[in-house]
Amino acid sequence: MSKPAWPDIAIVPNAPGRAFAAERLFRLVVRTLPVTVTLPGGERLGRGGPVLRIDRPRPFFHRLGADAKIGFGESYMAGDWSAADDLADVLTPFAQRMATLVPKPLQALRRWVDARKPGTERNTISGARENIHRHYDLSNELFAEFLDETMTYSSAWFTGDSDDLATAQRRKIDAILDLAGVGEGTRLLEIGTGWGELALRAAERGARVTTLTLSVEQQTLARKRLADAGVGERVDVQLCDYRDAEGSYDAVVSVEMIEAVGEEYWPTYFATLDRLLVPGGRVGLQGITMPHDRMIATRDSYTWIHKYIFPGGHLLSLPAVEDVVRRHTGLRIAERRALGDSYATTLRLWRQRFLDAWPRIAELGFDATFRRMWEFYLGYCEAGFRGRYLDVHQFGMRKPH
CATH class of the missing domain: 3.40.50.150 (Vaccinia Virus protein VP39)
Known part of the structure; x- marks a missing residue:
């Protein structure tokens, strides 16, 4: 049987500047979404709805900052965040607004921050x-x-x-x-x-x-x-x-x-x-x-x-x-x-x-x-x-x- 292969997701990227920017953008995005995001200590974000629980904020935002298109899923694989409600219920509000999650001025930066498909x-x-x-x-x-x-x-x-x-x-x-x-x-x-x-x-x-x-x-x-x-x-x-x-x-x-x-x-x-x-x-x-x-x-x-x-x-x-x-x-x-x-x-x-x-x-x-x-x-x-x-x-x- 062929076994799956993935990098060691236990290794958290060290990207403090990008993690800071990712956290600010994430907070900006979720405050308008019909979801509830909880953080350790009791802080709650979002307009209310299915609950996304960030259990390990530092690894979560560092992965998100290193590469948002990959880091969000890797954070789930690593257990940095979880869904207190049904996972698809939590993710659907994000999917409905996929084209506008990132503000238009920042979308112009895609060519510099997005990873490219490997040859x-x-x-x-x-x-x-x-x-x-x-x-x-x-x-x-x-x-x-x-x-x-x-x-x-x-x-x-x-x-x-x-x-x-x-x-x-x-x-x-x-x-x-x-x-x-x-x-x-x-x-x-x-x-x-x-x-x-x-x-x-x-x-x-x-x-x-x-x-x-x-x-x-x-x-x-x-x-x-x-x-x-x-x-x-x-x-x-x-x-x-x-x-x-x-x-x-x-x-x-x-x-x-x-x-x-x-x-x-x-x-x-x-x-x-x-x-x-x-x-x-x-x-x-x-x-x-x-x-x-x-x-x-x-x-x-x-x-x-x-x-x-x-x-x-x-x-x-x-x-x-x-x-x-x-x-x-x-x-x-x-x-x-x-x-x-x-x-x-x-x-x-x-x-x-x-x-x-x-x-x-x-x-x-x-x-x-x-x-x-x-x-x-x-x-x-x-x-x-x-x-x-x-x-x-x-x-x-x-x-x-």
């Missing part, structure tokens, strides 16, 4: 394989503990309070297959196998499926699940980069893989879809999006999510998708739907399941720092969708005859 995490063919390995090859057993029976690691689609997670995941998958027109005899390419549920459902529709992954662990389990379901002969699970894919297909589907492509490779990715589709072919794509102005403002920033969860990741905006499809392909976007509220629900359920399963996850060899890291990751992302800073869209595209 080692570029999504070259070798770099993409390593980036995927660092997250998806953690352990199949880990993911099985908090995902549902479909082993689907992307937003579900909920339509009612009575939906369970597996039902909502199958609804999402079927919607993507419908956008791509997948049915009996369809030659289907999937970019990003996951653990095989989409390929399984496509094969049950009568499709012949080629599915690509860069994760050895996912390939192994996907093949087993497909064989156990009796559709293994209809699905070819390849360890292959999308740029190396060959053949001609009636349909291409890709669910939340575009986030791992990287901005410099977006033209290549969409041009590959176009190249592999036959005339009249269709695409079903699902991807996480963010506001276009925030995408532009943060495109070079290195964040906590990059460092600890998704190295090399980069979210698109709707205008970015439309622009790259228009300029680099002959495809046409025919349909689009937003599922942001469903992703917030999906993440809430994953976090609950992760925490409930923690005793078994710990037995796999993961430590308390990993637990706080993943609790923060899932809560942070849920807050992003609840606060409408993030969204997720399904796109239906067509290639003209």
Whole structure:
């Protein structure tokens, strides 16, 4: 099993000047937010609401001053602060005001204070394989503990309070297959196998499926699940980069893989879809999006999510998708739907399941720092969708005859 790696977060950066500035800015920000921030000694900040408890102020502000985009999450991992209420409830007011948390005059300083993305995490063919390995090859057993029976690691689609997670995941998958027109005899390419549920459902529709992954662990389990379901002969699970894919297909589907492509490779990715589709072919794509102005403002920033969860990741905006499809392909976007509220629900359920399963996850060899890291990751992302800073869209595209 591949073990997670992170620097020794017990080492607190010594940045007194930046810590002083970070504390002043933090106090300025939270006084307008519907949260309650408590400090040792009884001081309370904020307008009232879910409680963020700063247990160790000095390490908290020094980490925040050294690099706010990374230090806030690292402080949670280290135990410098905690949530007295639900973590996502605490983080949502921050996510709702993400674009304005830092006053505009100070935003101009971003280029000098933001860490830059390391060149080692570029999504070259070798770099993409390593980036995927660092997250998806953690352990199949880990993911099985908090995902549902479909082993689907992307937003579900909920339509009612009575939906369970597996039902909502199958609804999402079927919607993507419908956008791509997948049915009996369809030659289907999937970019990003996951653990095989989409390929399984496509094969049950009568499709012949080629599915690509860069994760050895996912390939192994996907093949087993497909064989156990009796559709293994209809699905070819390849360890292959999308740029190396060959053949001609009636349909291409890709669910939340575009986030791992990287901005410099977006033209290549969409041009590959176009190249592999036959005339009249269709695409079903699902991807996480963010506001276009925030995408532009943060495109070079290195964040906590990059460092600890998704190295090399980069979210698109709707205008970015439309622009790259228009300029680099002959495809046409025919349909689009937003599922942001469903992703917030999906993440809430994953976090609950992760925490409930923690005793078994710990037995796999993961430590308390990993637990706080993943609790923060899932809560942070849920807050992003609840606060409408993030969204997720399904796109239906067509290639003209």
